[in-house]
Amino acid sequence: MYKGIYEMGFENPSPIQEETIPLALENKNVIARAKNGTGKTASYSxxxxxxxxxTKNQIQALVLVPTRExxxxxxxxxxxxxxxxKIESMVSxxxxxxxxxxxxxxxxxxxxxxTPGRILDLASKGVANLENCNMLILDEVDKLLSVDFKTIVARIIEIMPKTKQIMLFSATYPIEIKEFQEKYIQEANFINLMEELTLKGVTQYYAxxxxxxxxxxxxxxxxxxxxxxxIIFCNSAKRVExxxxxxxxxxxxxxxxxxKMQQSDRNRIYHDFKNGETRCLVSTDLFTRGIDIMSVNVVINFDFPKNTETYxxxxxxxGRFGHLGLAINFITExxxxxxxxxxxxxxxxINPIPQDIDKNLYTV
Structure with missing residues (x-):
């Protein structure tokens, strides 16, 4: 166990790991708010x-996420x-x-x-047996409780054992999460690291x-x-192309x-970009959640997003895991x-873009 942690390069826990791991090991329910790139995945993994x-051939933990990536x-x-x-994990x-x-x-x-739809399909048919699954993690829970997923997630919870540990992770805390928490997680331990971590290490400009x-x-x-x-963001698939x-x-x-691309093409492009085969990726918001590519140091909003959460x-x-980053926003009237x-x-x-940007703000 500790060997695996050490081999992945973890030396000291990040703030979210420090707060979450002890509670999780005590089987406590957790609702954690933390910015992406702070070591959130390891804090529940x-x-x-x-x-x-x-030694038991049983599904003991379920992690629900909004995207295949x-x-x-x-x-x-x-x-x-x-x-x-010898932990066996599968993606579905x-x-x-x-x-x-x-x-x-x-x-x-x-x-x-x-993702919720596939998990419900397998669980309701009895193919994925969740009767011994006592841990449920909802990562990017704000997205999982949106209109698209909400009822599916509720049905999965009903299939699982009555007594189980639930952990929610999100950067934002909309009303949907509050309603969900009141229904399913009466005794929750709240962790909020957003004040400390929001956009830390990222210098923001607008043009x-x-x-x-x-x-x-x-x-x-x-x-x-x-x-x-x-990564350069546009607001539609057409504009991306x-x-x-x-x-x-x-x-x-x-x-x-x-x-709108085939899943196999998306997988290949993500893999190739992560391996550094090109310096530049143009994307819709598909690519905004939970994607860890350490070498991304510049994000450009070619089209400015409509809401705070997307931004x-x-x-x-x-600026992942304490690295420095630069965000440039193209702003029209x-x-x-x-x-x-x-x-x-x-x-x-968000300041106006200067004539020359100091390299020390976004390069190591």
Whole structure:
């Protein structure tokens, strides 16, 4: 167990790990608010691994996440941390073969990491037996309790044992979480590290321009910035493809990813980008949740997001695990009120972009 932690490079616990792990090991219910990139996955994965009895061929922990990308990444962390304890973890999400999941469940599985729809499908058919599953983790719970997932998550909880430990993780705490907590988690231990961690280590600027000036501005940034890897966000799949094409025409290597693509293509692009095969990825908000790519040091909002939560998740792609990051926002006349709202709600200051940006603000 400890060997797996050590091999993954964990030396000292991050604040979220320090607060969460002792409570989790005491079987307490936890509702934790912490920014992405603070070691949240390990804060529940370590207790899962410590508490699982690997001699039993039973599903003992279920981690629900909103996207396949996050499921794959979380499962990888659990596998690495638990390899010396022979913990068997599987990923189960929509958009993949149900037959393969069924075949896998005939073998030993201790932990399932998956998206709600697929998990409910397997559990309601009795293929995934959850009667000994006493740990439930909802990661990015704000998304899991949205209209798309809410009733599915409630049905999964009803299938699970009456007495179980529930842990919720989120950067934001909307009313849906409060209602869920009142219904399912009467005795909850609250951890809130948002004040300390919101956008820490990320320098934020805005460039005020017209729509037609955006590409020229982006080209200028490419030539002036010291980019390890950058993610550029657009508000629609169509604009992602269009911008990626324009960037390629400017002579820069570039990948793009969005939710309308085949799952296998998304997996391949994510994998290749993570392995550093290109410096630049154009994406929709599909890519904002739980994606850990350490070398991303620049995030550009080519299209400014409409709400605070999306902004927080996008900007959280840089400055991961205490690394420094840079966020640049393209602001048109239409975005001004959104910019003021986000500054106000996050209690942060987004400054006008200077002529020259100090490299020490976003490079090691």
């Amino acid at each position: 370590i207790p899962i691994i410590q508490k699982i009895d690997s 996050l499921a794959m990444q979380t499962s990888l962390v659990i596998k690495e941390l638990g390899k010396h304890k 999400t929509g958009g993949t073969s149900v037959k393969e999941d069924i075949y896998r469940l005939y073998q030993t599985v201790h932990v399932i990491v998956g 005020y321009l017209e729509e037609r000036e955006k590409l020229h501005c982006l080209n200028t940034l490419f030539s002036k910035l010291d980019i390890n890897q950058a 269009l911008l990626a094409k324009k960037i390629s025409q400017l002579g820069y290597s570039c990948f793009y990813i969005h939710s 927080l998740h996008r900007i959280g792609r840089s 239409d975005n001004k009120s959104d910019l003021f709202t986000i500054e106000d709600e996050l209690n942060t200051k």
